[in-house]
Amino acid sequence: MGKILRINMGSEGGPTIVEEPLGNYAGLGGRGLTSAIVSKEVPPQCHPLSAENKLVIAPGLLSGTAGAMSGRLSVGCKSPLTGTIKEANSGGQPSQVLARLGYAAIVLEGKPKTDDLYKVIIKNDGVKIEKDNSLKMLPNYDLVERMKSQYGDKIACISIGPAGEMRLAAASVACTDTELRPTRHAGRGGVGAVMGSKQVKVIVLDDTGTKVRQPKDPEKFKDANKRFVEGLQKHPVTGQGLPAYGTNVLTNIINEAGAYPTYNFKQGNFAGASKISGETLAELEVKRGGVATHGCHRGCVIRCSGIFHDKDGKYLTKQPEYETVWAHGGNCGIDDLDAIAMIDFWDDNYGLDTIEMGATIAVAMEAGLAKFGDANAAIQLIHEVGKGTYLGKILGSGAAVTAKVFGIERAPVVKGQSMPAYDPRAVQGIGVTYATSTMGADHTAGYAIASNILKIGGHVDPLSPEGQIELSRNLQIATAAIDSTGMCLFIAFALLDQPETFQALIDMLNAFYGLNLTADSVTELGKSILKMEREFNMKAGFTKEHDRLPRYFYTEPIAPHNVVFKVKDEDLDKVFNW
Amino acid sequence: MIFDSLSWQEGVEFKVRVGCSVRDFLTKHLEIPNDFIENRIAIIFLDGSPVDDIDRAIIKNGSCIAMSSQMPGLVGAAMTRKGLISPLRTSISYDVKKEDTKEEVGIVKVKLFNTLIKELGQVLQSKANAN
Ligand code: SF4
Numbered sequence: 001m002g003k004i005l006r007i008n009m010g011s012e013g014g015p016t017i018v019e020e021p022l023g024n025y026a027g028l029g030g031r032g033l034t035s036a037i038v039s040k041e042v043p044p045q046c047h048p049l050s051a052e053n054k055l056v057i058a059p060g061l062l063s064g065t066a067g068a069m070s071g072r073l074s075v076g077c078k079s080p081l082t083g084t085i086k087e088a089n090s091g092g093q094p095s096q097v098l099a100r101l102g103y104a105a106i107v108l109e110g111k112p113k114t115d116d117l118y119k120v121i122i123k124n125d126g127v128k129i130e131k132d133n134s135l136k137m138l139p140n141y142d143l144v145e146r147m148k149s150q151y152g153d154k155i156a157c158i159s160i161g162p163a164g165e166m167r168l169a170a171a172s173v174a175c176t177d178t179e180l181r182p183t184r185h186a187g188r189g190g191v192g193a194v195m196g197s198k199q200v201k202v203i204v205l206d207d208t209g210t211k212v213r214q215p216k217d218p219e220k221f222k223d224a225n226k227r228f229v230e231g232l233q234k235h236p237v238t239g240q241g242l243p244a245y246g247t248n249v250l251t252n253i254i255n256e257a258g259a260y261p262t263y264n265f266k267q268g269n270f271a272g273a274s275k276i277s278g279e280t281l282a283e284l285e286v287k288r289g290g291v292a293t294h295g296c297h298r299g300c301v302i303r304c305s306g307i308f309h310d311k312d313g314k315y316l317t318k319q320p321e322y323e324t325v326w327a328h329g330g331n332c333g334i335d336d337l338d339a340i341a342m343i344d345f346w347d348d349n350y351g352l353d354t355i356e357m358g359a360t361i362a363v364a365m366e367a368g369l370a371k372f373g374d375a376n377a378a379i380q381l382i383h384e385v386g387k388g389t390y391l392g393k394i395l396g397s398g399a400a401v402t403a404k405v406f407g408i409e410r411a412p413v414v415k416g417q418s419m420p421a422y423d424p425r426a427v428q429g430i431g432v433t434y435a436t437s438t439m440g441a442d443h444t445a446g447y448a449i450a451s452n453i454l455k456i457g458g459h460v461d462p463l464s465p466e467g468q469i470e471l472s473r474n475l476q477i478a479t480a481a482i483d484s485t486g487m488c489l490f491i492a493f494a495l496l497d498q499p500e501t502f503q504a505l506i507d508m509l510n511a512f513y514g515l516n517l518t519a520d521s522v523t524e525l526g527k528s529i530l531k532m533e534r535e536f537n538m539k540a541g542f543t544k545e546h547d548r549l550p551r552y553f554y555t556e557p558i559a560p561h562n563v564v565f566k567v568k569d570e571d572l573d574k575v576f577n578w
Numbered sequence: 579m580i581f582d583s584l585s586w587q588e589g590v591e592f593k594v595r596v597g598c599s600v601r602d603f604l605t606k607h608l609e610i611p612n613d614f615i616e617n618r619i620a621i622i623f624l625d626g627s628p629v630d631d632i633d634r635a636i637i638k639n640g641s642c643i644a645m646s647s648q649m650p651g652l653v654g655a656a657m658t659r660k661g662l663i664s665p666l667r668t669s670i671s672y673d674v675k676k677e678d679t680k681e682e683v684g685i686v687k688v689k690l691f692n693t694l695i696k697e698l699g700q701v702l703q704s705k706a707n708a709n
Contacts, residue, residue, distance in 0.1 A: 256626060
């Protein structure tokens with residue numbers, strides 16, 4: 001995995017391909033690599049859809065190895081949704097396949113001078129880029145079927161749907177799963193719009209003839225991987241809760257706590273929560289012949305995903321995640337799993353971020369475009385986006401734009417990106433991360449909760465403002481570091497309680513690369529990534545005043561606990577003082 | 579009457595003597611062993627507030643008690659009883675009030691979530707039916 005594939009889409013006479021060694025980027029992977037390339041090579045003031053922006057697609061440091069959980073892919077660029085640097089993360093097969101093909105990153109640069117659409121085919125024996133205008137405006141599922149018929153079923157695809165081609169700020173980059181379906185998405189921040197601006201519809205990957213990446217010390221790596229897997233399997237969250245119910249296991253809990261944003265963040269409880277919970281979803285999936293425990297890529301041992309069948313027992317979509325079920329469910333007042341699954345399918349097919357679209361539809365409902373709870377109207381609004389009507393283009397630009405167009409005050413966004421499924425008034429600690437993340441309101445930092453990196457319990461009093469700030473800082477550091485390994489963030493639940501599982505992860509990295517990393521080196525890696533990202537954002541014009549929640553979170557109490565967000569601005573400003 | 583997963587998620591009613599602590603309610607009325615409470619029931623809500631001290635939180639007539647195993651994520655982990663980061667949700671935590679200690683016969687709603695539906699549902703079923 002020692003080379004970078006650069007494709008200049010703007011070269012005279014058509015796109016050109018260059019392969020080069022990692023050079024100064026050696027030792028970086030995943031988010032570490034995407035953020036390094038973007039911060040070094042992209043002018044921070046550039047327009048995100050201009051030729052100056054670059055789309056960087058990078059597997060993690062351990063992707064393509066026999067290491068469990070290592071198949072996450074990072075997609076980075078300057079975001080058209082937030083204007084900040086962006087790393088969006090996806091599961092699916094492409095990360096493993098790309099790493100086995102020997103690439104640490106694909107960098108799409110420049111911009112074609114014509115309106116032609118291209119496909120890139122990467123095999124063990126070389127890279128080809130071809131014009132293919134017959135793919136224009138194909139939804140992701142149809143596109144992947146077309147690629148399958150042309151290149152066989154041993155491929156993995158990275159693609160955009162119509163939303164990406166239309167350069168909508170909520171557009172995602174799709175990755176195919178183990179069944180070769182485009183169900184996994186680098187969703188956040190409009191990375192699909194940047195791929196659309198490069199006019200690359202799909203990257204087809206075929207690793208036939210390649211081998212699993214070999215560690216420097218195979219015995220030590222095997223042993224560390226075994227300990228790592230055992231640690232994940234014995235932990236109640238990664239060994240039981242997530243495999244049985246997926247992330248949607250959180251619906252009942254967050255709802256019971258009064259922290260479940262409902263009706264566009266108006267209240268913290270949703271009466272229909274049990275009808276759309278992970279428990280109900282898993283039961284329905286099994287009853288209809290779907291699957292309630294499934295990995296999004298080969299090598300995942302937690303398997304938090306599943307397969308959702310419709311009422312007739314036919315495949316409809318993958319198991320929607322907690323954030324999707326919340327965004328299109330409770331936040332829009334919809335308590336119908338079939339409708340939520342249908343919207344999830346169309347989000348995937350058009351290539352849209354489910355969190356951004358759910359938040360946007362809730363804003364549209366508040367604006368009177370549809371009634372809260374009207375599932376059919378919600379599905380129609382998604383079709384407006386897919387068809388690219390004027391209304392659809394507004395909605396596809398996200399919650400902030402939609403709120404502005406329709407004169408709605410309550411836009412739950414930070415730096416232009418929608419907040420995820422936890423109300424920061426009920427759980428103030430998460431609000432600190434929403435406000436200060438380099439990516440806009442982001443939920444993933446809330447998953448990297450590993451005490452070893454966080455130094456919680458003895459080091460910090462989470463009740464004090466300093467404690468909340470330090471916890472958020474350390475969460476963001478841990479997230480950035482894990483996102484660089486290619487590991488799924490959900491491993492962090494086991495790392496929280498089991499220091500030996502955290503050590504096993506570090507041992508895997510050391511055995512693979514012949515290094516002597518410690519927990520402190522992991523922290524340093526995370527810090528250096530955040531530092532690069534912060535510097536990029538500052539040069540792009542972001543100041544501490546952008547690290548705030550929307551004002552109404554400070555003034556409008558949320559029921560049932562009737563609380564407001566109370567963390568002071570001066571405390572928020574301390575998150576990055578290290 | 580058979581209570582399915584949805585019934586447990588929405589809550590099953592028990593007629594019991596209230597005015598006791600959450601621990602007494604769980605161990606004496608529902609007969610859940612203490613080691614199960616300590617090892618498997620990571621999260622307990624009383625009337626929508628996460629509880630840390632189950633010996634001091636008092637059940638009253640009309641209370642709703644919800645129970646869950648350990649949950650993922652910052653917010654999930656913050657809900658844990660006396661967890662490392664439970665102070666993150668102090669503004670919604672259960673606040674012990676003195677006037678809640680009146681002993682009487684009353685109705686308590688019990689909600690079970692996730693793995694606890696399978697682990698406790700059947701055992702509690704007979705107690706709910708015996709009401
Ligand atoms: S735990 Fe879930 S999200 Fe993570 S790799 Fe496995 S299936 Fe994908």
